Amino acid sequence: MFTITNIVVASLALGAVQALPQHIHARQDNATSTPAAPAVPVSTPDIFDDLLTAPTAIKRFQRLLTVGEGPEGPELLKGDDLRKATVFTFDRNAKPAPGAEGGVAVAANIGNFPILTGLGISTTVGFLEPCGINTPHVHPRATEMLTLVEGEKMEFGFVLENALVGPKQNPEVAGYLNAFEATVFPQGSIHYQFNNNCKPATFVAALNSEDPGTSQIAQNFFALNSEVVDATLGFPGQINSKNIDEFGASLPANLARDARACMAKCGQ
Incomplete structure (x- = not known):
C-alpha cells in the first residue's frame, strides 16, 4: 500500500496536471x-x-x-x-491542463452550479486513468464521502490531525475500494486516491458544503518561503534553497501519473 509520503515523492518525480473545468450553468x-x-x-x-x-x-x-x-x-x-x-453534466472528456496524463476531476459546486447555494452539498466526479493519482489534498470546509463506481482496488489514504497515534506510529488510515464501496475523508484530513491498475477508475465524491475548497498539500507547501521548506524537510542535501524553485515549478496541479511499478506493469 502506498503511503502519502510515497505519493508526494512520486508526484515530484513524475508530474502531470489537471484542471477543474468550469461548467457555468x-x-x-x-x-x-x-x-x-x-x-x-x-x-x-x-x-x-x-x-x-x-x-x-x-x-x-x-x-x-x-x-x-x-x-x-x-x-x-x-x-x-x-x-x-x-x-449538471460531469463531462468525462473534459480537457485537463496541458500535459495532464493522470485523469480529470469535474466538480459541481456553488461556483459553477448556482442551485447549490445554501444547500450545503457539492459533488466531484473523478476519472482516473491507469496508474493515475489524485494527489494529497485537503478540503478546508467539508467532509467527503467517496464511492468507487468503476474499477477495482483503488487505493486511498488519509491522515487526521496530530495525536491520533503515538509519536513514532504511522498515522495514515489506508485501504482500497472495489466498485460500489465507499469511504470517508473527514474535514481537513490530508487524503489521496491512487488507481494502481491498468484500467480506468471512476469515483463520485459527495461533500457537505456547496463551497468545500481544495488545497493541494505538496504544491502549496512548496509555495512557502524556500528557507521554511528547507527547514521543514530536513533534507538540505536533496532539496535546498538552490533547487527548491525547480522542485516547486515541476509539481503537478492535481492529478498525476505515479508509481513507476504500476506504469511498468501496464506497459506504459
Whole structure:
C-alpha cells in the first residue's frame, strides 16, 4: 500500500496536471412585465448578487427557477431553460491542463452550479486513468464521502490531525475500494486516491458544503518561503534553497501519473 509520503515523492518525480473545468450553468432572468416575458440569460455575478441576498430559500429558488411576476405570480421555467438551471453534466472528456496524463476531476459546486447555494452539498466526479493519482489534498470546509463506481482496488489514504497515534506510529488510515464501496475523508484530513491498475477508475465524491475548497498539500507547501521548506524537510542535501524553485515549478496541479511499478506493469 502506498503511503502519502510515497505519493508526494512520486508526484515530484513524475508530474502531470489537471484542471477543474468550469461548467457555468447560467439560468434565466426574472422578467417584470405582464404577461410573463421570455427568459433571458443573466451573468453569473448577477445570479450570486441575488442568491446571496435573498431573504428566504423560496426567494432564492424563484430567482433560479422562475420567470415573470404577473397577477398570478412567477412561472416555472420550461424545457431547456429549466434543464440548464437544474442539471449538471460531469463531462468525462473534459480537457485537463496541458500535459495532464493522470485523469480529470469535474466538480459541481456553488461556483459553477448556482442551485447549490445554501444547500450545503457539492459533488466531484473523478476519472482516473491507469496508474493515475489524485494527489494529497485537503478540503478546508467539508467532509467527503467517496464511492468507487468503476474499477477495482483503488487505493486511498488519509491522515487526521496530530495525536491520533503515538509519536513514532504511522498515522495514515489506508485501504482500497472495489466498485460500489465507499469511504470517508473527514474535514481537513490530508487524503489521496491512487488507481494502481491498468484500467480506468471512476469515483463520485459527495461533500457537505456547496463551497468545500481544495488545497493541494505538496504544491502549496512548496509555495512557502524556500528557507521554511528547507527547514521543514530536513533534507538540505536533496532539496535546498538552490533547487527548491525547480522542485516547486515541476509539481503537478492535481492529478498525476505515479508509481513507476504500476506504469511498468501496464506497459506504459
